[in-house]
Amino acid sequence: MNSLKTEENGKKKIVRPHMGRIVFFILLYGASLFFYFFLYGYLSLLILILLTALPVISLVSVWFLARFCEVRLTVSGTDIIRGEPFLTGILIKNPTVFTTFHVGVKLQAENTFYRTGTEVFVSMPMVPRGESRSELSFVPDRNGIVKIKVAEIQILDFCGLISVVLPFSFEQSVNVLPEKEELEEAQKAGIYAGMADNEEDVSKGNDFADTSNIREYVPGDRMKDIHWKLSAKKDYLLVKERIRMAENQLTVWLQPGENPEQTDEVLKLCYNLIRLCIGEGILIKLLWHGGRAIIGSGADLREAFLSVYASGTEQGNRTEGMVLADENRPVRTFVRVGWQGVSAEAVVVEYDV
């Protein structure tokens, strides 16, 4: 929750005159002046005095309101799933006895991942010596970080002649994560096929899990770790001793789509794929054009996706090959999650370094 008194903001108040209304008011005043000097009537005197005094009171009240009002911005949660609504609360506190019926709160909403956004004005009243609260329900339909910011508030005097603009700059953000979804059997089969290929690769010496040592077989060793070729030559069983298998179980390359729809689908697949792997105790190394992350738990997954969101969708000059080549150990086989023609797919790729 952010809270800020206007005088603490440091920025200057801006008085924005509403010229059309001022001109109309001047015409109205001129007409009443004319009728007063035409008729010298008591009622026309009252009208003239009212039209003189009301704007003065109105301007004084708006000055007090601008001086002492407080604005707060709240959101209902930090992490939400794409498509689920979140509540944004705007609260205006007015300690003065004055009131106004129109305060325009300028909200800037932005998705920092896709670099899209807009400005929206939310109008609210300001009750005297109390709080006015407005709750808006936003529904994010793109992944990323949605930032909601109160950029300024415009307090309109009750005669509608001027608005006092108070600049603000406090914001709240909401992380929008992909929907949790069980992978389709076909996709799971693909991943498992990838894993099987991986095992075959191991037998061919193309195991993407690096081998550090060869030792004799001891009961309990996994069948897939037996180095069959060498065992045949030596006549006893030898097994491959891997370098901390858990550290480098599966490398996933996240390849964003060409448009937000594709990218969202890719993110969703990637997110659920990694969730699946985490569930099975597989450690994931997630690589994308803007960085890398080792994921072993749900919290890691969240952090990794926030990092992906922070990188944005622009890939710059870094290609898939360059990113993979930058790894400490050459990555020969990995899972590429990206857009393939009509849908997001995870593909196992053998890569010659």
Add this chain to the structure above:
Amino acid sequence: MMFKKKKKNESEALVLFDGLKLDTQYCGRKEKRLWTLIIKGFLVYLICAGCIGSILSAAGTPYSAALLHVVLFLSAIGFSCLYYRKLVENIGGLLVLVLLFVLAVQLYPYINSGFYAVLNDLNEHASDYFGMTGIRVFAERINNRRAAATISMAYLGIIGCIILNMLLVRKMRYACAAGLSLCLLLFPIYIKREPDVFYGGMLLLGLALTFVWHRSGHFEKQDTDAEYQVDKKHNIRFVYYKKALAYFLLQTAAWVMVIITAVVLVCPKETYLEEQKISDLKLSTRGTVENLVLLGLSGFINRYESTGGMNSGRLGGVSSVNLDYNTDLKVRMTPYTYQTFYLKFFTGGDYLPYGNIWRSAPQEQNQPKEALQLRQAFRDGYETSAKGIAEIENISAIIGPYLPYYSTDTGTAGLYQETVSYTYYPRLSANTLPITQEIDMEYWLNIPQDNYEVIAAFCEEAGFSGSREEIIAQVKAYYQKEIPYTLRPGATPRNRDFINYFLEHNRKGYCAHFASAATLIFRYLGIPARYVEGYAVSYDEQLEGRLVQDAVYEDYYEGYSELGETALVEVEVTDADAHAWVEVYDENLGWVIVDVTPYSTEEETRRVDFWSMFLNFLGGEEEAENEAGQEMQEAGEFDFKPYRRVVVLTLLVTAAAAGLFLLLWQMLRVIRYCRSCLNDKLIMSYQNYLHKKAGKYRQLKEKLNYREQISYLVEAGLLSEMHQEQVIHILEKAGFSNQSITPQEFRFVKTKLFGRIQRSKK
């Protein structure tokens, strides 16, 4: 059904941008809009009751305040609540119409009589204010004025509530409401009948609340109970907020009441009204309002414009005489008597009843025999005889001869801007030279049969009798006492005789009425008489005339003068000097003037209309000012008055030309914009936007291309950074490529870039 449901769902979410929607279904809490409608109904009650109460209190008509307030309150709230749902509004509206019709049929005598009661009271006050008599009185059929006025005003108030609800509930059109209600009070205030402060305060309170509500927005009626709605610009606006609305209106009401109370305490109404002044502007409209009071709407039309009622013997057919005080004639003459100097234009011989025309006297009956004999007397050196020369210049009078009395020339008429010189031989009061001439007594004593009975009855009623002199004095006295002079007597109805209607019914009029009737009265009483029209220049006007320099007195006047030797003066004779009088025949003196028109009992003011005031400001009374200017120059002072007309006219012409030029220029721009394609429209709008902003952001002029300009606008905070690239792309596409931009792109730039201007304008 599926389609409807889908459509509803679509409307529930508003796409703010690609990636975020606003769930409009959930926009805070719901609120009963009935409360808002009741509050609006209460405002309608304040205005309506304030207005009706103000009129009644100003008129002073008795009425039942409690009943009136209950009816108006229930009507205002009830009609307002009809807007709750469309169905209720439609059916309720129909029922209200039926109810109004039934009420009108059942209570017609009360409504009619009550309305007339208020009108009669107002007319009575107007009569007191204007000092008029003979104001129309409408027939009140119900004796119980209190009941009639209450019912009538309640009925009108119900109609007022319907109209005000239509104006306020949906759009809060405070200006229309104010215009309607205050216009009704203009007349009472004009005639110094101020409404009670309580009702005036009610009215002003209602209007002030509608004003601030409208100015603060959030007044439009919606058909849903959702507290928020999304407008066309995708801004989220609250619609119903009962608590805030109550606070807001209560606080404004408190301010209004404090101000009104303060004014009432500091300057009470009675004290103020005692010191009330009358503005020149009000004075200038007085004649028109008098016409309105006296004659209704027909008083605005059907009147002599600038002839002062002089119409060559044609009478009636007009409701009033409108004086413009412009110069009709310029008369150069030498004052020689304290008496009025008459210029005869028309002599009426016989009267045509119902045709309402005085026919011109036959030429042989109208010979200047007196003039010839007076001329002879002057030539013979008769002691009190004299000879004068008058030069008459026709400025804007009807073309014809304007003869000084006893002029030997009877036929020379001056055209416009032409000066005619007449020689005349005035008969001063000391000149008792007998005139010998024969007249056709039968002709000059003729009374039309249609007028005879009326004239006889009138003379009998008035009791005219005695010698000629006595009869003339009696007629003058009777007129002065019994029949008021007015320039707004009303038109003589069709198929009525002018003189009969004047004597029998209307009994008010201007000089033509008095002179016409007196002519027939004199004839009835055996005195030969004839009706005369012309101009009467009083002694005071002669004194106010401009002294003609370098004129030799003897060239213009010879002989006896009551004033001794005077000088040649030029008198500007206006339509206010147009007049009608009677000539009666004296066996010794011939035809002598008898002016029977009474002195005006109306407020004797030189009524100056707006244009006269304006023209005077521009340099009217030019000659007088020239003289004053010469004096100032002689005294070494600079006189700016002669230049005033030039300066003001130059300013006006320049302003008009500039306004016309700007209007045409704007029209051309609009036409060019409308005819352009979307690309050109965008570029034109963008250039216009830059032009407007360049005044405040001077560095903007130094930016040469779209990228630099947009970047600068982003730095200046006039455009969001996130839209920068897209706006540049669209502008470059519109400006430099051969591709057309899409309407969506056009709207995007307009919303993101120019939208701020529109918003700030709003």
